[in-house]
Amino acid sequence: MANRNLKATWTYHDVTKHSYWNVRSSMHYLDWANRPLPFKIYRTLPAMPLPLHGTGAAPPSGMAALAAISQTLVVPVGEVAVPDLKALAQILYFSAGITKKKTYPGGEIYFRAASCTGALYEVELYLVCGDLPDLESGVYHFGPADFALRRLRSGDHREVLVRATAGEPAVAHAPATIVCTCTYWRNAWKYQARTYRHFGWDNGTMLANTLAMCSSLTLPARVICGFVDSEVYRLLDVDPRHEVAFSMVPLGQMSVAPVESRQGIGPLRLDTVPLSKTEVEYPVMQEMHEESSLGGEEEVALWRGLTALTDRPWPMPRTEQCVPLLFSNNDELPPDTIEQVIQRRGSTRRFAREPITLAQLSTLLDRSTRGIPADFLQPFGEQINELYLIVNAVEGLKPGAYLFHRRKRMLECLKEGDFRNEASYLGLEQELPGDASVAIFYLADLQAIVERFGNRGYRAVQLEAGILGGKVYLAAYAQRLGATGLTFFDDDVTRFFSPHATGMSAIFLMAVGKSAKRL
Numbered sequence: 061m062a063n064r065n066l067k068a069t070w071t072y073h074d075v076t077k078h079s080y081w082n083v084r085s086s087m088h089y090l091d092w093a094n095r096p097l098p099f100k101i102y103r104t105l106p107a108m109p110l111p112l113h114g115t116g117a118a119p120p121s122g123m124a125a126l127a128a129i130s131q132t133l134v135v136p137v138g139e140v141a142v143p144d145l146k147a148l149a150q151i152l153y154f155s156a157g158i159t160k161k162k163t164y165p166g167g168e169i170y171f172r173a174a175s176c177t178g179a180l181y182e183v184e185l186y187l188v189c190g191d192l193p194d195l196e197s198g199v200y201h202f203g204p205a206d207f208a209l210r211r212l213r214s215g216d217h218r219e220v221l222v223r224a225t226a227g228e229p230a231v232a233h234a235p236a237t238i239v240c241t242c243t244y245w246r247n248a249w250k251y252q253a254r255t256y257r258h259f260g261w262d263n264g265t266m267l268a269n270t271l272a273m274c275s276s277l278t279l280p281a282r283v284i285c286g287f288v289d290s291e292v293y294r295l296l297d298v299d300p301r302h303e304v305a306f307s308m309v310p311l312g313q314m315s316v317a318p319v320e321s322r323q324g325i326g327p328l329r330l331d332t333v334p335l336s337k338t339e340v341e342y343p344v345m346q347e348m349h350e351e352s353s354l355g356g357e358e359e360v361a362l363w364r365g366l367t368a369l370t371d372r373p374w375p376m377p378r379t380e381q382c383v384p385l386l387f388s389n390n391d392e393l394p395p396d397t398i399e400q401v402i403q404r405r406g407s408t409r410r411f412a413r414e415p416i417t418l419a420q421l422s423t424l425l426d427r428s429t430r431g432i433p434a435d436f437l438q439p440f441g442e443q444i445n446e447l448y449l450i451v452n453a454v455e456g457l458k459p460g461a462y463l464f465h466r467r468k469r470m471l472e473c474l475k476e477g478d479f480r481n482e483a484s485y486l487g488l489e490q491e492l493p494g495d496a497s498v499a500i501f502y503l504a505d506l507q508a509i510v511e512r513f514g515n516r517g518y519r520a521v522q523l524e525a526g527i528l529g530g531k532v533y534l535a536a537y538a539q540r541l542g543a544t545g546l547t548f549f550d551d552d553v554t555r556f557f558s559p560h561a562t563g564m565s566a567i568f569l570m571a572v573g574k575s576a577k578r579l
């Protein structure tokens with residue numbers, strides 16, 4: 061059971077940390093002539109265009125973004141919820157579709173519905189479904205470039221996923237499941253071995269959109285991290301040296317589970333366009349992936365288990381340092397629909413040094429942390445990342461470093477002071493987190509996580525952080541604020557929030573504030 065060899069996580073995590081010195085001494089440069097293609101293109105498969113091509117003007121679900129990101133749909137057992145092609149098209153478009161194009165002297169960049177490190181878009185989506193009202197059963201690849209599906213296999217192969225997830229009930233009763241894979245080179249071209257962390261981040265921001273869209277379409281959905289990796293590669297016919305399965309999301313619910321497929325799943329040998337002239341491999345990532353792979357159904361069932369992580373033995377919050385979140389009435393919250401918000405989302409490139417209100421920050425913290433339906437977060441409402449904040453400018457809060465007490469819905473001031481310079485430094489010496497109103501750092505007790513989940517916990521903690529960050533993007537843009545994901549100097553982040561954060565690892569960073577562009 062490679063997953064229990066916990067050294068693998070620490071080896072990978074430690075060698076991919078950013079520090080003041082290793083960032084300065086890096087010899088890495090971007091080889092523009094060898095820039096990878098941002099799309100996986102099957103040369104021979106015919107495109108099956110999806111409805112609503114490239115417009116984003118689908119009939120809106122009408123659900124406010126702030127509701128869509130915070131609600132989790134519970135459909136009673138036995139009730140049926142089956143997506144049709146239009147619903148699938150909406151989910152795919154607002155998860156991974158092209159929402160903006162920008163032309164540069166050197167070419168065009170196609171920006172997508174969810175943020176992604178370096179706009180390199182290494183996450184691919186596949187759909188595995190039974191017969192749907194207007195789509196035949198099969199295994200499909202989603203191509204954002206022409207907004208089309210391509211059928212890799214025909215027939216109902218959902219049972220392969222049911223077995224790979226050791227009978228995970230959400231997968232067993234799903235009419236369709238989205239499988240997310242990540243392609244090393246597409247992101248490693250720029251980020252080298254740190255890319256494996258980005259898999260979780262970039263897959264996570266995308267899943268924040270997917271979950272919100274499912275909620276708005278009243279389709280149950282769940283994030284699945286535990287599966288037999290090799291079975292999924294075989295089904296999708298991907299080569300794990302280049303592309304690996306990272307998560308899946310069963311969509312909808314039906315009472316009958318799929319029967320075993322009579323069609324075999326032999327190799328397809330489908331021709332795809334090479335991403336670049338040459339590719340560089342980073343073995344430390346492949347090792348991290350292998351050592352966090354699950355080998356068989358029994359291991360998956362054991363992994364999923366029900367044991368929650370015990371809460372960290374934190375010192376009691378000092379009441380005089382605590383500020384409760386300020387809740388607004390629902391009718392005071394912006395009503396912009398989830399589709400409108402995803403369509404206008406982007407990453408803020410410069411923040412105005414202006415304050416946001418405590419009510420805006422409270423809405424954002426509250427709505428982004430109301431629970432993620434996931435196989436590693438049981439019971440519902442568990443969370444494995446903790447939120448530490450640098451507050452630069454929030455009306456009603458003194459500038460300083462804070463801890464968000466999620467269960468108590470309050471912020472505890474750990475130290476007061478103007479930490480704009482520190483925020484900027486910690487975010488890899490970029491101005492963004494120093495100029496923003498607030499920088500939210502996600503930290504986790506990595507040792508406890510890998511003890512519970514093995515190395516697979518490393519995938520889970522990065523993925524959860526990405527989902528939480530993706531929800532922050534949406535909660536910020538719903539309130540007409542700006543936001544951006546950021547990278548960071550790992551150990552300096554922990555040091556900054558210590559002694560409280562002693563033993564915790566920095567996982568993710570978001571900056572939120574008012575965009576300078578709107579002024």
Ligand SMILES: Cc1cc2nc3c(=O)[nH]c(=O)nc-3n(C[C@H](O)[C@H](O)[C@H](O)COP(=O)(O)O)c2cc1C
Pocket residue numbers: 171172174175176177178179261262265405406407408488490544545546547
């Ligand atoms: C996890 C994460 C980390 C990011 N880190 C940085 C960063 O350090 N600096 C930066 O300027 N942008 C950063 N970005 C923003 C991306 O560059 C941006 O998402 C990408 O260019 C796509 O643009 P869009 O978000 O406007 O659609 C990050 C985004 C994510 C999701």
